[in-house]
Amino acid sequence: MRACNTKAACSDWATVTATPTTVPQQPTVTVDTTVAGEITVHWGAQGTGGLAIRGVRYRIDGLPVGWRTVPASTDGVRVSIDPGDHTVEVQADNALGWSTTTAVAVTTTVAAPAG
Numbered sequence: 001m002r003a004c005n006t007k008a009a010c011s012d013w014a015t016v017t018a019t020p021t022t023v024p025q026q027p028t029v030t031v032d033t034t035v036a037g038e039i040t041v042h043w044g045a046q047g048t049g050g051l052a053i054r055g056v057r058y059r060i061d062g063l064p065v066g067w068r069t070v071p072a073s074t075d076g077v078r079v080s081i082d083p084g085d086h087t088v089e090v091q092a093d094n095a096l097g098w099s100t101t102t103a104v105a106v107t108t109t110v111a112a113p114a115g
Contacts, residue, residue, distance in 0.1 A: 023096050031104050
């Protein structure tokens with residue numbers, strides 16, 4: 001980079017270095033369905049986009065429409081859920097915004113009767 005004035009007099013070239021930044025990469029998501037009636041969702045960062053991860057949000061089956069957001073230090077959640085087929089979605093956030101969504105399809109079972 002260099003600056004020039006209106007008389008075409010220019011300064012010496014200067015070297016500029018910068019670290020490119022972007023939104024985070026999609027998080028890696030795993031879902032444990034071994035306990036009947038609940039799922040445990042774990043996530044991990046694949047890439048921060050060059051900036052610190054500020055938080056993670058998740059939702060199950062598109063609900064709630066407003067995602068549930070948790071601190072970046074949280075690596076997973078346990079959720080009670082009805083049996084059946086479900087979709088778990090997770091995104092990571094840095095100062096530039098939210099990653100694209102990682103979606104995982106899971107099937108849960110009915111909890112065993114107490115007794």
